[in-house]
Amino acid sequence: MTEHPASLTMRPDLLSDALRAIRLTGALYYRVSTKTPWPAIRAPLGVELTPAFARRTRNVASYHVVIEGSCWAAAEECDPAQLGEGDIVAFPTGAPYFLACELPPSNPSPESGSLVDLLRGVASGAVPPSFTFGAGTEQTTLVCAFLGCDPLPFDPLFASLPPMLVAREVKGQLATLVELALAEVDGAGSMSVRERLSESMFLETLRQHLLSSATAAWTRGTDDSLAAHALALLHDDPAYPWTVAVLAAEVGASRSALAERFPKAIGQTPMQYLTRRRLELAALLLNEGATVAAVARRVGYGSEAAFSRAFKRSTGITPSGWRGEDRSP
Missing domain, CATH: 1.10.10.60 (Homeodomain-like)
Structure with missing residues (x-):
């Protein structure tokens, strides 16, 4: 019989294998500053955003980092969470969601067409990587990232994820990635760097969640x-x-x-x-x-x-x- 080098003390890196199986097909990233009060941002099902991405994009995940101010967020069938500076909210499975300055949120239904147009504008450069909207006084600044993906249908990672993840006051590696992303808003080659940073921030957010999850035994060995x-x-x-x-x-x-x-x-x-x-x-x-x-x-x-x-x-x-x-x- 063939000899195998695995020993009793080996622990396969199942989490890396699972994250590697999330085939990312592109990332779109921008920073937006909003003046309170601002209309709620509503995202439809991730599959409705795929026209803004490359071929073989079957779903779109997203996350948002609160850089300044505060807001509310909730995915469909999830309780709203209030976010403050340094918090990250991620929607890894492509569930519909909203971001709002207050509850209940305004404009009750998502408009996939307008968000697709915005993402296409970011991709083409027609929409700047940093912009402001709203006419109030208090300001909320968000880093917004949307990631096209082609998850494998037998990948257990997506089956184990909730529709919304919240990371509070991020520190360590994730905080470092956020700082790098903020430093790369403009400049030659910055779009490519932003894409890679967006992917890294998303995967690190998932990694931290899965490592802290008591239910996903396969991610820990x-x-x-x-x-x-x-x-x-x-x-x-x-x-x-x-x-x-x-x-x-x-x-x-x-x-x-x-x-x-x-x-x-x-x-x-x-x-x-x-x-x-x-x-x-x-x-x-x-x-x-x-x-x-x-x-x-x-x-x-x-x-x-x-x-x-x-x-x-x-x-x-x-x-x-x-x-x-x-x-x-």
Whole structure:
């Protein structure tokens, strides 16, 4: 049998794998100063904003950083949260939401067309990266970022995220990214830098949330050494013809012990996790232009037909369709 280098103490970086699977297709970023009172900013479903982004954008996530002043925010079916200086609110799943200076918010329905036009203007440079609106006295300043993404349908990250995340008085790495973003509003090449900073700020916000979440065990690895060893083996060589019996022998446990402890630690059986891991890698390889036959071999399927059936069962799309299709709505 092939030797695998994973040891009992290894912890696969599941969170990096999950964040890597969020294929970002673009970022649009601007700073807006509002004079109180200002009309509520309403965002529709993220899928309605995809026309402002590149091909293969299936959803749009967003986040907002309060630089000055305060405001209210809420996603659909979430309680409103009051935000102050240094707070970040993120809407990672593309749920509809509002930002407002007071409750209840004005203009009750979102206008996707006007927001798409604004984002297209930011992308083309027709809208400056920093602008002001409103006619009052008190000022609220927000950094607003919208990110096109193509989340994988079997990626557990999106399934574990709430529609709205709030990070209070951000510090550390996230605060540093905010400072860098504020310093890059204008100047040659600044649009590209803003895009990268926007992506980094979004991923860091998700990372901090997931690391603090008590429910997403898969993002932390596991404290169960037996499950951790099995997990490391699956990550080290997902193409290997694993069975529960073979995996149990490799980690020095009985089949029944592994079958009991792995789901408790990870939330899935070893074979369910392996299937998801293989299909996740396959989707990424197909995005890069690899042939269906080559992908089937690289992720451990005995035949192209078997791989195609498994892929379509999980995504609703054949591998060749995924590879060549514009999957925007």
